[in-house]
Amino acid sequence: MADLYGAGWIDNRSYGCARTGSGATHQVGDCGFSPRIKEILPDPFPNFGRLDAASKATCYSVALALEDAGLAHPLACGEGVGIIGASQAGCARSDVRYYKDYIDSGRASGLSNFFIYTLPSSPVSEASIHFGLQGPLLYTGGTENIFAGCAALAMELIENQEASVMLAGESGPEGALFMVLAARSSMEQAPWRSGAETMAVLRQGGSFPHIARKLADIGNKIVP
Template sequence: MNHAIIRGMGWVSEFSRGYPGQVLCSKKPHGLPRISGKEILDRPHKAFGRMDPFSKVGFAAITFALADAGIVRSESKKNIAVIASSVAGCLETDITYQATLSREKGILPSPTLFAYTLPSCFLGEATIYHGLTGESFMVEEEIPNGLQGLSLGLDLLEDGGCDALVCGLCNSNIKGVGPINTAFPEPGALFFVFEKQKSKSGHGSITENKTQNIFSHGNKTINSLTDLGKNILAKKTN
């Protein structure tokens, strides 16, 4: 049985972005929003401007989640692990980069895009910017619910492998692109911050019954990280 406190949550979707109590809604939802560095960063960070859309969405959601948890960027390093689940990873960026290899159009390959043709690139950028030194990796999911990554993260937290855990999911606006027969989730990113000890007010707790493979938030069963986010927001508005 794994148990952790949910200290923070942050997200980027077609319709809104931010964290509980600090939400910016899109006036005309049409794809994932373009996020500027000034919107989420407390100091200039050139790497953010060079990121592909997939990386920007994931980086922003992690930043929002840390802000909600009250974890501020500082020079001191923090033993916080970061785990992200995805269905297709940076496939959208890979396809865009492939288009720059076309000899027929006389276009040179884009070195900027090439730098982000690994799905875990934004995790490295986020850990460097926020000073997170715990384990960091991506989980490629067959079932797009984020729970496989969450289970791995809760094990790490339970075993003392990190002081806190940032865990979530990130998916491109990849629907209808490429010969992939799978049910893609809604595009966007959703991340949470988990801790073992409740040091500040948070959003309740998450429990994993490993024997039955059941996750619960309070007395509600969780079938996906999206479910968890909806439960948290529902409690905030009631």
């Protein structure tokens, strides 16, 4: 089973790294959160302002997760690194925004940039492009404990050697939580939490900060 090496989260009040415990609070902005972007995304991110709220949350969270796992971003070699994202709401808010703009502005002057975010896979696609991920890219939806299912699928891809490292997480307009899962043979450092410990926490569910705290409260022991 793959193990956990780090996790990053953001919501409309705060953001942080689960393993290192670093983080900060921030003021609520137009997209539900507005942290100082350079604190989380120090590398240039062209057209970041056009992203919808779920895509911004995903990119923030992925950056924090990579930092927490000790991985640079964008990755120097992302060939074996993939990403899988989950969402309960899908892209409903972006759908409404797109069609409202279409009705108000018409086909000729409507903002076509809104259209790409009517695809629920857009948040993980934006993160994959920016961070140089070249492994599998998947999106899954659902209504009950979809994060646990998302992580289980990521671990299965690693076990089947379809990827050496996977970012797995859940996102939405109000925030996101992503984690770095990897085979021990592909990482220089020791894992932070075992795959079994990680899945036990995810099956309990909870808010993104709550899940991060539960992972931190396990202790330092890694189950072989």
